[in-house]
Amino acid sequence: MLIRRPSDVLPSEITPEALYVNRRDFLGRAAGAVAAAGFGSGLAAALPAKAGAQDDDPLTPYEDVTTYNNFYEFGTGKADPAETSKGFQTKPWSVKVEGLVKKPAEYQLEDFIKPHKLEDRTYRHRCVEALSMVIPWQGFPMADFIKRVEPLPSAKFIQFQTLLDPIRMPGQQRGVLPWPYVEALRLDEAMHPLAMFGTGLYGKTLLPQNGAPLRTIIPWKYGFKATKSIVRITFSEKMPRTTWNVANAGEYGFYANVNPEVDHPRWTQSKERRIGEFRRRATLMFNGYPAVASLYSGMDLRVNY
């Protein structure tokens, strides 16, 4: 009998988790195809089961990604952001990094991005309104940035703030939400290899309606957890307030993990309509990114919605 010596190299050190998560998707899909062909169901059962991963997740057309947006700073209608943000200037742009961090600084956008290697990553995007898209992003892992600025050991949370400028962002002239928009993550969530800063999509620089010039992308959370047009990043010890939670705590919690089992008080989250599709599809736990589950082990996700 052969007993394999456990490797002292973690798989995650060889392959970025995002990549092997995708590979697992691929394996699951391949297994599904084999099973569908009528054999190898034993193999399919042996592989990590991942409901709903058999689909090919075709990209949502660029036109939809750039014209159907929720970005209340540019109006509350879905078509408003693309219209209202025309001519929005993102040069110059600076990002302030402050709070419990060894290297607080105000960066010019170029200096903020430059040290990082930009990657292409295609993620599912699930809106809290039961809509979804599949978007090919460009950006860099949030973890790389966090390591660079060296948070203090006391830092437990990271908060992101959108630009406050009611002239350039006319939606802020109405008190629909408490401005500026702020969102936050637990530091370990932000360090997860799936979390990233976005600078582009479809190989092009981000358009204002998608959060130019810098946004967060947290694919296992509802879209509103992302922060667009970021001007400030604050490390803190206490859980920061977040915009939708302040606006309506009963409906929008701090975590906002995609969870088909926890309904929005006014609608079900068990299904979603992928833009461009007619039939609704089942929503996957953590939006189909089960690798993040360990971040929440022992937590009641019904309470921490």
Add this chain to the structure above:
Amino acid sequence: MPFTLPLPLPPRVAAFAPPKATRWVVHVACALVVVIPAAMLASDLINNTRLLGSDPIKETEHIFGEWTLRMLMLTLFVTPIRQLTGWNWIQKYRRILGVWAFAIGCTHLLTWAAIDVQFDWPDTMADLTKRWYIMIGMAGWLLMLPLAITSTSGMVKRLGKKWVPLHNLIFVTVVLGCIHFFMAVKKDIEDPLIFAAFFAALFAWRIWMAMRKRAAAAASALPRARAA
């Protein structure tokens, strides 16, 4: 000399009579409210034309929902317009508009059930028992049912004096419809507020008219009471 409070609006003579074909014009206009979005939706779903944006199903649902309220509003505008202008002929369009409000309400409901949730019964039942805004909207639609059924001329005759109290249910439908709209939006309540403001004005007008009528009736009853 008995004190008489004049009604605010003395009866006026109709300024003009409508052309004969008006009834058909109203029907065609109302039918277009259904046909145009439905055609756009079909085009979007079949040819991916994006006439209604990236989520044409939701958009159609919203269009029909808002038009249900608009038709209810038009229905409620008929009486004040008649009282203000003396165009008594306008009154007969009230029933036509009311029936169309019901018809468009049906398309709103059907779009939701058939195209949005696609008769997914577990989901639909969950929505119908758990979600207040859906239950309220549903109740508003259900209340229109008896009104639609009793909107024929035959039923108007048969019900006689009971017809008007029954059809006052439209006010309940309007209130439910507005609450449904308020609850359905995520945060921006501007549109529901505009609708609610119009309805509030229409309600206020009726209350004011009723108060004036009552005051006038009381005043004219006074001398007789004294004589007795």
